[in-house]
Amino acid sequence: MKIGYARVSTDEQNLDLQISALRAAGCEVVFEDHGVSGAEFSRPGLDAALAGAKDGDTLVVWRLDRLGRSLGKLIELVERLNRTGIQFQSLTEAICTTSSGGMFIFHMMAALAQFERALISERTRAGMKAARERGRQIGRLPSLTQAEQEEIVERLSAMSATDLAIRYRVHPRTVQRIRKRAAQKKE
Numbered sequence: 001m002k003i004g005y006a007r008v009s010t011d012e013q014n015l016d017l018q019i020s021a022l023r024a025a026g027c028e029v030v031f032e033d034h035g036v037s038g039a040e041f042s043r044p045g046l047d048a049a050l051a052g053a054k055d056g057d058t059l060v061v062w063r064l065d066r067l068g069r070s071l072g073k074l075i076e077l078v079e080r081l082n083r084t085g086i087q088f089q090s091l092t093e094a095i096c097t098t099s100s101g102g103m104f105i106f107h108m109m110a111a112l113a114q115f116e117r118a119l120i121s122e123r124t125r126a127g128m129k130a131a132r133e134r135g136r137q138i139g140r141l142p143s144l145t146q147a148e149q150e151e152i153v154e155r156l157s158a159m160s161a162t163d164l165a166i167r168y169r170v171h172p173r174t175v176q177r178i179r180k181r182a183a184q185k186k187e
Helices: 016-024 044-052 071-083 100-133 146-155 161-168 172-186
Strands: 002-007 029-033 058-061 087-090
Touching (some): 002 044, 016 029, 071 087, 146 161, 146 172, 161 172
Parallel strands (some): 002 029, 002 058, 058 087
């Protein structure tokens, strides 16, 4: 039996393309994960797919990166599948582990996928560094102005962090971070 697995990283994305391709490839059942990172290998849909697979079955994904992002974990998972008599197939990359050639292609594609992610990460870090050097702020804007932060520090002795958080409409951890930074400046 062919068992399909589809995953998207955010709830805004949709699985229609993946599910259609998996059904067209002959998957009798398709397990799904919505809004789940590929960095984690413990996911409800994937766990259910693996639990339902047995000797002679094939786990099918639309693309290799839908199964996961870590090369080591991908290889570990596919080798675990093979030890239990379960084959693996990735439709987009035309990988099927029923042969030694398929296993070789799997390892090559997984290595290339990891290399691509590393390049993207390097370019992102370089772009963020260049933006910082130009004076641009990276990330979201602070929720409090410098003056508001100074007010919080002044009021810490008279009010609790929770009360200050409510007053300034921030999370209590924000107040705790402000307190910590103020204490470090005094040192």
